[in-house]
Amino acid sequence: MALFLFPLVIGLMAGGLVVLASFSLETSMLGTALGIIVLFTLINIFLYGPLVTKGPGWSEQIEG
Known part of the structure; x- marks a missing residue:
């Protein structure tokens, strides 16, 4: 793949x-929506x- x-x-x-x-x-639809919001938060x-600490290094690797 x-x-x-x-x-x-x-x-x-x-x-x-x-x-x-x-x-x-x-x-309910409200319970599902709230659960999704909490999960993604x-x-x-x-x-x-990790994104703040390692993100700049990853960006530099992508740029070249």
């Missing part, structure tokens, strides 16, 4: 898990640190 397809597959799996959890927990908080 090509390298650029991995983020697509991960995104599809994450979306599928959200839909599966929503149906299995029988939450936590992901952003945890990924912010």
Whole structure:
């Protein structure tokens, strides 16, 4: 599988898990929306640190 397809597959799996959890927990639309907001907020908080510390180095590698 090509390298650029991995983020697509991960995104599809994450979306599928959200839909599966929503149906299995029988939450309302509001509960599902709030859960998604909380989930992505936590992901952003945890990924912010590595991005700030390692991001400039990655950017320099990409530029060349």
